[in-house]
Amino acid sequence: MISKPRELWVDVARAVSVLAIILFHFLIWVYFPGMHERSPSLVGVWEKVADFTSTFRLPLLFMISGFLAGPRIRDGFANRKNVLSAATNAWLYVVWLSVFAICSIVIKPGLPLRVGSVDSYFKQLILPRTIVWFIFALVLWTLVLSLLRRVPPGLLLAATFVLSCTIWYAPRPSGEMYVQVLYYGFFFTLGVYAPRIIRWLAAKPVWAKLLLSTVLLAVAIYLIPLIPRDVAGVGSVLRTVKDSLVAGAALPVAALVAFTPLLGKALAYIGRRTLPLYVMQLPILWAVIMVRPRMPWGTSAFQVLSPFIGLAGVVIAALALHWILVRTPARVLFELPTMFSRWIRGKTMQS
Template identity: 30%
Template structure:
């Protein structure tokens, strides 16, 4: 039987009539910030930086490439984790959970497709014509693939929920490890195929996820040892030159627990934890809007002038752009909600009421969104785009 951890280990904060487990929101906040930072590096820095800062560009590229087995895998583990009870409920009670992310995917596929049909400077996976649009409705290739994947993964997890979780996870891991063998040119389509393992882990083995995150392991939760192991494993895998899918899967075996432990540690940090948790409850507007902000910045006077070849400015450049992209995205979201554009961030219609159930122990955390870790309220008071190649872990400009 799972024994709840003390509050110091699993901090909670009040929220909307229930309690929230803070480390989940913190982990969501970390994940979306890493996504924005990645895009600031691979999309903007390479364009803004002069040749004299090639070393800085390469250094940032190595850092964000090394974080790839943590960024989206962690996001999908959290998505599955908060859906762990829903995958066992009748379809009539959970249809919005499948429909909502696909609805949002279609909305933002069309809107961002229109924006980036005009804005051509930022490196993007662009939907070029109606034929590609039809294909993207069936299998996402653009930067909003995460929303498409959430819908598909939930349906798959629900269909497979009656089978032994170990067999499902083993089969999903084989699919992930062999994804490179399918010769998929579009990186985002490769990502849709590759990441189901992580959603299935959260949805079908939530107790394991919670143990990985919350089990005490000394004052630092085992994070230093995991960090050392992750760095060593990353260096080893780069030397082995494995296929992309095998490289990412093996690295994530350490990377995902590391991300979970870091989130739990940060959840004890007071104001930083509250800030990260606040961001983690508003990931959807950041996710769908930040590339528009990054693209706009390419047409404005530079926030940091890199033409003088300043290494310090080169190092700070992606961090500053990421902060601006997050703040502007959240500001735009605030304005859009006050203009009544709630349909941009939530499936219209009255949400289904969950059935009243007798209290019971559960590994599902009520704190997280009914729609996964990109949760955002439609009320004003609350609240990855890339290249076509999947040839290697350092080649992608996507999340």
């Protein structure tokens, strides 16, 4: 059976999400520390950019991930691809946590998200504290939703929405990211069980959907902040609603960009490679942070352009390294080894 080609806007949306994530990390780890005393006005502009992208970069990425996984997840474990997907992501999580731990041996202490000890490494097999918590979340929510396939979708959406609104009140030891894992489960579930809405937002006529997108953004940015937060829990509910509106508003924009010949194809190319970009950004940014003091922060042009240069540099470096590594035995950094995938396929076919 020949699978249907993926729609271009899906990969554009994935690209926008991962580029926003990389830009955010470059800003908080490289740009802000280098610029905080040199140009407060420029720092203020980029802080606003970082704040705005926080409303869609991960909600959109989880929503699209759920949208893509939805057809098989709705089949439950009757679809053996769910077991294979969970196993693949579990492998990727352990492999990249191990890569980060090895890198942490040679890099200087104090760098962000460093795996500081053997004890920390083993704890993170269950409680993630690095950027690969996103992959951990994919494993968890794939298994949970596959297991609960017979539960009415409306009930699952309501339950994950309540979870996303209340999880912020749970005790959270410094650095542990299980709260994010549980919060973004709602957006993954939304992608799984609301594919028609997602596809409708990205469908033609795009200009009409862009008008709706503008309305959603206006509500999220200007009206929601005006709602009083005197009652306990209102703030967390409004956060989930706001993130949902902005993520939904991003879909018509992604569809419009997908119709732009060069830009659409370039972003779709990036969107099909979100895994290497996402996982490799951390070691690349560690290298950038170590040379940060020697960067020409006193140059006006560098002050203005460095976020764009940094984003482009991380993307190019990650894509180049990925291109090299997948042509060597190191390709197991990005895929489940064949012996394991064959074993899982054989077991699921026997069951």
